Amino acid sequence: MRSDRGNRAPIGVKVAAAAALLFLHLPILLIFVYAFTTEDKSFVWPPPGFTTQWFAVAWNRPDVWEALTLSVQVASISTLIALILGTLCAAAVSQTRFFGREVVSLLVILPIALPGIITGVALRSAFNLADIPFSFWTIVLGHATFCVVVVYNNAIARFRRTSASLIEASMDLGADGFQTFRHVILPNIGTALVAGGMLAFALSFDEVIVTTFTAGQQATLPIWMLEELVRPRQRPVTNVVAMVVVIVTFLPILAAYTLTRDGDQIAGSGK
Amino acid sequence: MTPAVSFQNVSRHFGSVRAVDGVNLDIEEGEFFAMLGPSGSGKTTCLRLIAGFEQPTGGHIKIFGETADGVPPYRRNVNTVFQDYALFPHLNVIDNVAYGLMIKGVDRATRTRRAEETLELVRLPGYGARRPGQLSGGQRQRVALARALVNEPKVLLLDEPLGALDLKLRENMQEELKSLQQTLGITFVFVTHDQGEALSMADRVAVFNEGRIIQVGEPEDIYRRPRARFVADFVGSSNVLPPDLAQAFGGPRRWASLRPEDIRIGKTGGHAATVTGASFLGAATRVACDVNGARVNVLLPSGSAVPSLGAPIRISFDAAALHPMDDAA
Amino acid sequence: MNGAPAILAGRGGLFGALSDTFWRHPRLLLFLMLTPPLLWLGIIYLGSLFALLAQSFFSIDEFSGMVRREFTLKTYGELLSPSNLDIIIRTVVMAALVTAACIVIAFPVAYFAARYARGRWKAVFYLGVMLPLWSSYLVKVYAWKLILAKEGIVGWALGKLHLTWLLDAWLALPVVGGPSLSVSTTGTFIVFVYVWLPFMILPMQAALERVPGSMLEASADLGASPRQTFRTVLVPLALPGIVAGSIFTFSLTLGDYIIPQIIGNSARYIGMAVYAQQGTAGNIPLAAAFTVVPIAIMGLYLWMAKRAGAFDAL
Numbered sequence: 077m078r079s080d081r082g083n084r085a086p087i088g089v090k091v092a093a094a095a096a097l098l099f100l101h102l103p104i105l106l107i108f109v110y111a112f113t114t115e116d117k118s119f120v121w122p123p124p125g126f127t128t129q130w131f132a133v134a135w136n137r138p139d140v141w142e143a144l145t146l147s148v149q150v151a152s153i154s155t156l157i158a159l160i161l162g163t164l165c166a167a168a169v170s171q172t173r174f175f176g177r178e179v180v181s182l183l184v185i186l187p188i189a190l191p192g193i194i195t196g197v198a199l200r201s202a203f204n205l206a207d208i209p210f211s212f213w214t215i216v217l218g219h220a221t222f223c224v225v226v227v228y229n230n231a232i233a234r235f236r237r238t239s240a241s242l243i244e245a246s247m248d249l250g251a252d253g254f255q256t257f258r259h260v261i262l263p264n265i266g267t268a269l270v271a272g273g274m275l276a277f278a279l280s281f282d283e284v285i286v287t288t289f290t291a292g293q294q295a296t297l298p299i300w301m302l303e304e305l306v307r308p309r310q311r312p313v314t315n316v317v318a319m320v321v322v323i324v325t326f327l328p329i330l331a332a333y334t335l336t337r338d339g340d341q342i343a344g345s346g347k
Numbered sequence: 348m349t350p351a352v353s354f355q356n357v358s359r360h361f362g363s364v365r366a367v368d369g370v371n372l373d374i375e376e377g378e379f380f381a382m383l384g385p386s387g388s389g390k391t392t393c394l395r396l397i398a399g400f401e402q403p404t405g406g407h408i409k410i411f412g413e414t415a416d417g418v419p420p421y422r423r424n425v426n427t428v429f430q431d432y433a434l435f436p437h438l439n440v441i442d443n444v445a446y447g448l449m450i451k452g453v454d455r456a457t458r459t460r461r462a463e464e465t466l467e468l469v470r471l472p473g474y475g476a477r478r479p480g481q482l483s484g485g486q487r488q489r490v491a492l493a494r495a496l497v498n499e500p501k502v503l504l505l506d507e508p509l510g511a512l513d514l515k516l517r518e519n520m521q522e523e524l525k526s527l528q529q530t531l532g533i534t535f536v537f538v539t540h541d542q543g544e545a546l547s548m549a550d551r552v553a554v555f556n557e558g559r560i561i562q563v564g565e566p567e568d569i570y571r572r573p574r575a576r577f578v579a580d581f582v583g584s585s586n587v588l589p590p591d592l593a594q595a596f597g598g599p600r601r602w603a604s605l606r607p608e609d610i611r612i613g614k615t616g617g618h619a620a621t622v623t624g625a626s627f628l629g630a631a632t633r634v635a636c637d638v639n640g641a642r643v644n645v646l647l648p649s650g651s652a653v654p655s656l657g658a659p660i661r662i663s664f665d666a667a668a669l670h671p672m673d674d675a676a
Numbered sequence: 677m678n679g680a681p682a683i684l685a686g687r688g689g690l691f692g693a694l695s696d697t698f699w700r701h702p703r704l705l706l707f708l709m710l711t712p713p714l715l716w717l718g719i720i721y722l723g724s725l726f727a728l729l730a731q732s733f734f735s736i737d738e739f740s741g742m743v744r745r746e747f748t749l750k751t752y753g754e755l756l757s758p759s760n761l762d763i764i765i766r767t768v769v770m771a772a773l774v775t776a777a778c779i780v781i782a783f784p785v786a787y788f789a790a791r792y793a794r795g796r797w798k799a800v801f802y803l804g805v806m807l808p809l810w811s812s813y814l815v816k817v818y819a820w821k822l823i824l825a826k827e828g829i830v831g832w833a834l835g836k837l838h839l840t841w842l843l844d845a846w847l848a849l850p851v852v853g854g855p856s857l858s859v860s861t862t863g864t865f866i867v868f869v870y871v872w873l874p875f876m877i878l879p880m881q882a883a884l885e886r887v888p889g890s891m892l893e894a895s896a897d898l899g900a901s902p903r904q905t906f907r908t909v910l911v912p913l914a915l916p917g918i919v920a921g922s923i924f925t926f927s928l929t930l931g932d933y934i935i936p937q938i939i940g941n942s943a944r945y946i947g948m949a950v951y952a953q954q955g956t957a958g959n960i961p962l963a964a965a966f967t968v969v970p971i972a973i974m975g976l977y978l979w980m981a982k983r984a985g986a987f988d989a990l
Contacts, residue, residue, distance in 0.1 A: 085792040086902075092784030097801075099781070100808040100873060103819035106829065110822055119825040121832045161713040168709040172702065180710065183717050189923075190974065191931015193947045194725070194967045197954050201731065201964070202724035221721050224713065241433035244400050247420040248427045249447035249498065252687065252695035253705075255421075259450070263437040275810070282812045285934065289954075301814045305821065305938050318815045329810045333803060411682035419699040422686045501682045 104322060111319040116312045130312040140317060143300035150212070150296060151280035154219035158276045161220070162227025163269060170235035171243075187222040195222065196289030203290070210292025218290040219283060223276035230272030230336065234265045271335045274328035282325060297321065349412040351376040351502055351534040352397055357406035358558075359392050366392040368558035369406070374502075376411075379528050379535045381545035384555030385581065390538045393555070394504050397536065398427050411501055421450075426495035427504040430511070432487045434479035440466070440490050441475035447498040465497040466490075468527070485516045492527075502534045509544065521548055542582045546570060554578050571606075574673050579604035586610075586643050593671065595639065596664075601671045607633065607646035609668035612654060617663025622654045636662060729971075732964035743960060751961040755969075760949070764969055767946040770861075771929035774868040775876075775922045781869070782876040782921065783914075789877075790884035791892075805881075809874035817938055820867045824858035824939060831856075854941045864940035871935065872928050876921035883917025884910075919981045926977060930970040946970060 085093075111130065113123035134140055165184055169177045187195055199218050208214060242264070246256040284298035291299060297317070304314040350373035359367040367389045374380045382390035395401040396408055399420035408415045415423060426447070434443050441462050442449075448458035459475075466472055469489040479487055488508060495503055505524075509517045525548050528535045539545050545552045546566040553563045554577070562574045573579035579587050586605040588596065593603035596618065611617075612634065620636035620643065632653050634645045645662060647653060654660050686692050698705040734743050735750040754760065789801035808816070823829050834843050847853040847860060854860030887910070895905040933947030944952075946966055953963035 085788055089784050089788050089792075093788035093801075096781050096785045096873070096877075097804045099870070100804065103816060103823060103870065104808065104811055106822060107815060107819050118827050119822045120827040121822075121829040157716075161716055164709045165713040168706055172706050180714070183722070184713070187717075187721055189927065191927055191947070191970050193931045193933055193950055194728075194971065195721070197950055197963055197967060198724035198728040199720075200954065201960055202720075202727050205727060217720060221717065224717065239431060239433060241429050241431055242435060244398075244420070245427070245429060245433035245435070245494075246446070247400075248398055248425075249494070250421045250450045250684070251446075252419070252421045252692060253698050254691045254695055255450055259446070260435060260437075264435075278810055282810075282814070284814055285932075298812070298814050301818065302934065305814065305818055314818065318812070318818050321812045321815050325811050326807060329807060330803070333806065413681070413683045415683065417700060418683055419686075419696060421695075422684045424680055424682050424684055499680065501680065 107315065107318045107322060110315045111312075113312070113315070116310070119311070130316045133310075134313045134316040134320075137313060139295075139300065140297075140313065143295050143297045146212070146294055147281055147297040150215050150219055151277045153216050154223050154280045155273050155276045157216070157220035158223035158227045159269060159273050162224045162272065162276075163231050163265075165224070166228050166231035166235055170232050171240070184225050184228050188225050192222075192283075192285035193289075196286040199286070200289040210290065212294065214290045214292070215287055215294070215296065218286045219280040222283070222286065223280055226276045226279055227269070227272035230268045230275070231265060234268035238264045267335045271332035274332040274335075278325045278328045282321070348376060350374055350409075351378070351411060352536065353409040353412075354393070354396075355407045355409070357393075357396060357403045357408055359389075359396060359401055360404045365558045367396065367403075370558075370560055372553060372560060372563065374534060374536060375551075376534055377532050379525065379537065379548060379550045381537045381539060381549035381552045382555060383539055383542060383545040383552050383582070385540055388555035389558040390540075390553075390555045391506060392558075394427075394506055394536060394538045397423075397502065398425055398504055399423050424498075424500055425502045425504060426498050426500040427506065428488075428491045428495050428508045430506045430508070432479075432491040434487055434490055434494070436479055438479075439475065440471075440477050440479070440482070443479065443490055444475075444493045444497050446494060451498075461497055462493070465493040468496065469493045470523075484511050485520070488512065488520065492524075496531070496533075500533065502536060505535060505537045507538055507540070509539075509541075517544075524548065546582070554581065556581075572670055573604050576602055576604075576672060579672065584644065588643075588669075589641065592639065592641050593669065596669055597666060598669045599671050603669050603671045605643070605664065605669050607644040610643070610645040610662050610664045612645055612647065612651075613661050613663060615661055617661045620660050620662045622656055622658045622660060624656065625653050636660065638662070728964045728967065730964075731961050732968055734961045736959050736961055741958060751965045754962055755965045760966075763944050763946060763949050766943060767930060768973065770865065770868065770945065771926045773865060774872065774929050775925045777865075777869045778873050778876040778925045779880075779918055779922065781873060782880050786877050786880035786884055786914075786917070787910075790881045790887075791889060805874045805877045809878070813871065814934075816871055817867060817935055820863070820870065821858055821939060824856070824863045824866070826856040826858070828858070858939050859941050861941060861943065864936050867935050867939050868929055868932070872925040875924035875928065876918075879920035879924075880914060880917040883914050883920070887913045923974070923977060923981060927970065927974050930973060 109123065110119070112126045112128065114125035114127045115123060162184075165180060169180055195218065199214070199221075203210065203214055238261075242260055243256055246260040247253075251259060282298060284296075284302055287296055287299055288302070295303070301314065301317060301321070304310075304317075308314065352372075352374040354370045354372040357367060357370045358365065370389070370393065372393075382393055384390045392401060396403055397410070397415075399415065399418060399422075402417075410423065410425065435446065438446065441459060444462035444465055445453075445458040448461060453461075463472070463475060466474060466489075469492050471486060471489045471493065474482070474486065474490075479490065482490065488511075491508070508524075509520050512520060521544060524535070524537075537545070537549065546569070549566060551563065551565055552569050554561045554569060556577050562569060562578050564572075569578060569582055573582060573585065576587050579585040584607065586607060588598075588603045588605055590600045590602060594600040596603070596605070608631075618638060620638045622634060623637050623642070624635040626633050626635075629649070631649055632647045632651070634647060634653060636643045636645060643662065686696065731743070732751055733747050733749070734745050735748045736742070737744050755764075785801070785805070789798065789805075793801045825831075831840070831843065834840050843857070846862070847856065852860065852862045852865075854863075857863045857866075891913075892905055892909060895909045896902075900908065931947050933945065933951045936943070936945045936948060946969055950963045950966045953959045953966060
């Protein structure tokens with residue numbers, strides 16, 4: 077009887093948990109409704125009518141496409157850099173014990189542990205001091221810096237679960253370092269890297285705080301949205317873009333979740 | 348004949364920790380050799396030194412007369428069965444077994460056939476398509492064995508391979524390993540902390556303590572004639588007699604060992620003792636006695652009359668059973 | 677017995693040779709692996725950070741508006757002027773309130789997910805927190821602009837419930853009020869809580885998952901009322917998670933400059949001050965001095981959290 081009672085949640089906890097989850101999700105769902113509203117001047121609720129015309133309008137806006145393209149490019153290159161740096165760091169920290177590995181972990185985490193504005197201002201003033209003109213690459217520089225931690229966290233979790241004796245077993249069976257990397261290490265950490273890469277992509281794709289400091293004249297999609305928020309020009313287009321952004325970021329998150337969940341089962345089964 | 352593995356004054360120190368400290372040892376070709384000792388005694392490090400996962404900080408290791416100094420594990424024709432088996436979780440059983448052949452560049456058809464043959468050898472035919480996660484502990488152990496044997500190594504290293512198995516399975520595997528080794532004629536080097544396992548399987552045993560080899564010999568030798576107190580204590584549960592008692596028992600005034608099963612209990616003759624306890628062990632009963640303040644265990648075959656607690660008894664033994672030891676260590 | 681050699685030749689070639697070298701000198705491999713990330717983070721990130729902090733010890737020439745590169749504490753004196761102190765205090769109070777609200781709202785979710793949710797529900801809860809966490813920050817802020825606008829859903833709902841008078845009364849209050857929710861401190865607070873809430877739930881859930889259910893039953897067994905169990909067993913055990921989560925909510929609130937700019941009145945926060953000083957005002961030393969405030973507060977907080985053992989829950 078006691079254990080029965082222990083496994084059922086008190087009604088108060090249930091209601092509060094459900095309410096908090098609704099609180100988290102309703103505002104995002106609201107975006108989907110507003111994307112179809114016929115009202116184009118204010119945020120009036122309930123929407124006076126529904127239409128799909130704003131999708132066509134948004135589709136034909138070159139500034140939206142430019143911002144989207146830039147965001148995808150920045151996110152892709154930042155993710156690639158973060159993958160390389162994060163994996164190297166995770167491999168070094170997890171596979172060997174050396175003096176100062178805690179310092180390395182701290183260094184990797186610092187860019188997201190400190191408020192983004194600090195990273196942003198620091199990079200901006202450094203670019204100014206070094207006379208580096210703002211460009212595509214200054215955006216990438218900033219994004220890659222805080223994306224490293226996402227890849228690092230995913231990779232190191234998998235490295236820790238991957239037993240060190242697998243590498244020894246591979247070498248014992250005649251595979252040298254490179255062969256071991258290709259045939260044992262990569263297949264075992266692959267899904268974690270893909271997941272980390274996707275999260276890094278989502279992080280970069282969405283980033284605005286650091287980007288406002290490291291971008292020159294270019295506008296990534298979040299910068300474009302920020303400008304629309306500060307100085308609204310065409311609200312319905314913003315609504316549509318917001319909805320698309322939600323969908324575009326949900327997909328990699330769901331994929332990353334699926335990959336690490338399955339991957340952990342695979343990695344755990346060797347023990 | 349060249350020894351299969353030769354340790355020449357080998358040391359492996361980790362900072363101030365002397366994991367292996369000046370070991371000299373020859374393991375003969377075709378031998379089933381056990382390294383026995385408590386955890387931290389250096390036996391596993393010795394195995395890892397042969398495999399190449401560790402480098403000696405002093406001395407030299409030779410494998411079939413060739414120096415292994417600075418030779419990475421992947422260039423040693425030596426294979427290991429790991430304690431946790433270390434099967435590759437992303438590969439199925441066949442690909443696990445064929446891994447070494449794949450690395451050597453053997454074509455797929457050949458390596459699959461040889462992997463299947465080896466799985467048959469370890470009595471696991473038809474399991475090729477499974478993943479390691481779908482196998483029981485005993486089955487994984489056989490896969491790990493097959494994965495090493497398929498490469499036809501010159502020396503097979505086994506790191507506590509039976510440690511994770513339950514008792515029944517362990518006894519079966521002991522016999523199988525022994526007969527496999529005799530069939531294949533490969534040198535087996537086997538690390539264990541279980542003295543029963545070492546004595547029953549090995550042709551020769553090296554007893555390790557604190558990074559050093561205390562005694563090397565055949566199981567019978569190690570059991571009957573321990574050279575040091577540590578060996579007498581660790582191998583079986585011998586009575587270790589202090590010099591005074593050894594002298595009173597008719598031996599030289601040195602530390603000595605006396606096997607509990609070599610002692611008889613009677614009413615007359617021998618030496619006076621008092622029963623302080625008795626525990627039933629199944630095949631035998633262990634009777635603890637007090638002799639002049641020292642504790643002496645006696646093993647009585649089951650069915651013998653067990654004296655009652657506190658009873659004055661006489662214990663006796665053949666003079667040859669009292670074995671004086673070299674040192675007090 | 678086979679006649680193969682005991683020591684094999686290896687595959688040779690560049691990769692073979694490199695592999696042998698790395699095996700013989702593992703520190704070389706470690707060095708090669710660590711060099712790129714450490715160069716990147718050490719030079720680009722830490723370098724910029726220290727350069728920025730160093731500039732807080734410079735000052736701005738009042739006439740030319742140029743940065744004078746001499747050591748001075750003048751900028752820090754400026755930082756402590758009443759108007760700037762006002763900004764700092766407002767930000768810290770807001771961060772503390774947001775953190776407190778997040779703890780209260782997050783607790784039931786984390787507790788339910790850790791203790792009662794099983795199987796499919798566990799996944800629902802996990803994704804239910806992960807998706808809002810990862811979905812676009814700006815979209816979330818934008819959604820709240822829609823919700824809190826005068827003509828938005830909150831005003832509409834209160835109107836339907838004939839409670840518009842309540843909203844008006846609240847908005848008429850000083851400090852928390854304003855012309856509409858979307859331009860009030862209340863609005864800023866709600867959006868902060870919303871945006872950072874997932875960062876509180878996840879570590880709290882991780883901490884609660886380590887509390888065995890039997891421990892709560894033991895407490896009940898020993899005669900504790902649910903309220904006593906909550907206070908004397910659950911809260912202390914969840915504390916590391918709460919501390920870890922509050923590091924996020926606190927730090928993120930301290931540094932944010934977009935939410936109060938879009939949803940809020942004209943009251944300024946540290947983030948906005950940094951943004952304004954480095955941008956339009958061109959006063960990099962003062963901007964740098966402002967960034968020292970969150971760094972110092974977070975440093976202190978992290979130090980205290982480490983002593984409370986909060987990092988085991990991260």
